[in-house]
Amino acid sequence: MLTRFAPAPTGWLHLGHVLNAEYVWNTAHARGARVLLRIEDHDRERCRPDYERGILDDLDWLGYTPDVFPTHAFRAGRCEGRQSDREAVYRGALEELRRLGLVYACDCTRRQIASANTGDTEQRYPGTCREKNLPLRDGLGWRVRLDSRVERFADERLGPQVQDPSAQCGDVLLRDRHGNWTYQFCVSVDDLRQGIDLVIRGEDLLRSTGRQITLARLLGRDRPPAFLHHELIMKAPGQKLSKSDGDTAVRELRERGFTPDEVKALSRTAQ
Numbered sequence: 001m002l003t004r005f006a007p008a009p010t011g012w013l014h015l016g017h018v019l020n021a022e023y024v025w026n027t028a029h030a031r032g033a034r035v036l037l038r039i040e041d042h043d044r045e046r047c048r049p050d051y052e053r054g055i056l057d058d059l060d061w062l063g064y065t066p067d068v069f070p071t072h073a074f075r076a077g078r079c080e081g082r083q084s085d086r087e088a089v090y091r092g093a094l095e096e097l098r099r100l101g102l103v104y105a106c107d108c109t110r111r112q113i114a115s116a117n118t119g120d121t122e123q124r125y126p127g128t129c130r131e132k133n134l135p136l137r138d139g140l141g142w143r144v145r146l147d148s149r150v151e152r153f154a155d156e157r158l159g160p161q162v163q164d165p166s167a168q169c170g171d172v173l174l175r176d177r178h179g180n181w182t183y184q185f186c187v188s189v190d191d192l193r194q195g196i197d198l199v200i201r202g203e204d205l206l207r208s209t210g211r212q213i214t215l216a217r218l219l220g221r222d223r224p225p226a227f228l229h230h231e232l233i234m235k236a237p238g239q240k241l242s243k244s245d246g247d248t249a250v251r252e253l254r255e256r257g258f259t260p261d262e263v264k265a266l267s268r269t270a271q
Helices: 015-031 049-062 071-075 087-099 110-115 165-169 183-193 203-218 250-255 260-269
Strands: 002-005 034-037 103-106 141-144 151-155 159-163 172-175 198-202 226-230 234-236
Touching (some): 015 049, 015 198, 015 226, 015 250, 049 071, 087 103, 087 183, 151 203, 151 226, 159 203, 172 183, 183 203, 250 260
Parallel strands (some): 198 226
Antiparallel strands (some): 141 172
């Protein structure tokens, strides 16, 4: 069994990441599974090399040792655990979907999409550009057609789940107009191509599960991974902890004299 720890270098490692790492490594240890480290730096505007270096340093300090793509593999240069080094993989997956006639270009702006979703909690793309036959070129978004289909899966903590990705979000954006591959696409491709069969992450990502199962199926995955969505550390009711909360950053806690075991214990008690 293979699971993964997948931080995005858009900020420093914080207590929410540590809580997720505790779930990932402890569950892997209990089940005899391995852990793959993935650096999810698909967003070229927000991700920074110094954040990646900080994440790797904090993981070493905390004692979390990946079995696949250890921290030194990232420091050595190009690494298949780093999403920005997997352009050819994503291009190949896109070509598979394109051959199925499922990919189209979109020139809609975020404002236009938001105007069609007044009052909705999640932005659903209404399919405006489905039949426009716009060229699949840089400067336009690239989407995949998702017809209505119910995805059923059992979360190991939350129980049976039923989701219709088409009703939730519409046609999923694969690549934005700035040339960034999207989270939903990269994660679906990586979990498939890297052989991930256990996904452990926070419950804020539960709604992404159905669309990722659908994308992976379109790319040939017969059986989705097992899922476990754990509780989050909340800054306030309804507001999860974020990377902007500097006092919870691991590097800040290290400077204040916390030990690795104390930081891990703090993440568990902060739930």
